[in-house]
Amino acid sequence: MSSDDPTSSADQQLAFELLRRADYGRVVASMRALPFLAVARHIVVGGQILLRMHKGYGYHQACVGSVVAYGADNLDGASARDGQWTVQCVGLCEAVEPTNAELELFGPSPHFADGELFDPVYLRIEPQVTTVHTLHTGHDRRLQRVRVR
Template sequence: MSIDPTASADEQLAFELLRRTDYGRVATSMRALPFLAAARHIVVGGQILLRLHRGYGYHHACVGSVVAYGADNLDVATARQGGQWTVQCIGLCEAVEPSNAELELFGPAPHYADGELFDPVYLRIEPQVTKVHTLTAARDRGLQHAR
């Protein structure tokens, strides 16, 4: 998967980190209350494509709204080796029909969601704001700054 040549260094890092994990959380508001929903994601060019279960209805609150999407490696055991990171992207969300190549990148969908047959719905976010935060151990930090 190629990196978008027009993306800033921060966006490129964010997209690279997002490619290291499969799931994250989309955040928006529903009936004036904030909510988070787990979603499968892929990065295509400078956009993030999401797959959610249609049966939850969360996509109705996301489509046409500004949403935040976040993913991290905070609970991954290997994060201690290379540090921990979080990525947050904010942008307008829209419904999409992914191409066959994009569907292959998503991989197989779950069979069930909360006991119901999984019915996928696909969304796209074109990030307007992208943030990456990293956490490293003090020993790692000392090694990074020793010259």
């Protein structure tokens, strides 16, 4: 994203505002040359997305040091009046130790993941490409698209 392009900054802010409305999303990466999709809790801090995942799955090992995609949406619970949206972010993923303030933003961890005690691991994505799609009902039934680099 170019720092001299005010539209890009505003569009990325829209993406972050929408992400703040959803607690969970999906991270996409490659593991042993195959794509996988995993659920993660996220928060937005500054211009970065912090993720909390269950360490027991081992997915974090494939994410750290790789370019990943992260997406969240409101497609399951949005009313037609409010419209639906999806946000996708692509960027380098790194392991991180969250601050106490960031841990508070995440809220309580689940107690169990697939019957095992939940063991949190934290990751950070600094988005390089962000895309927002919105769907609105009405006579024109348009799809609005915003792409941020």
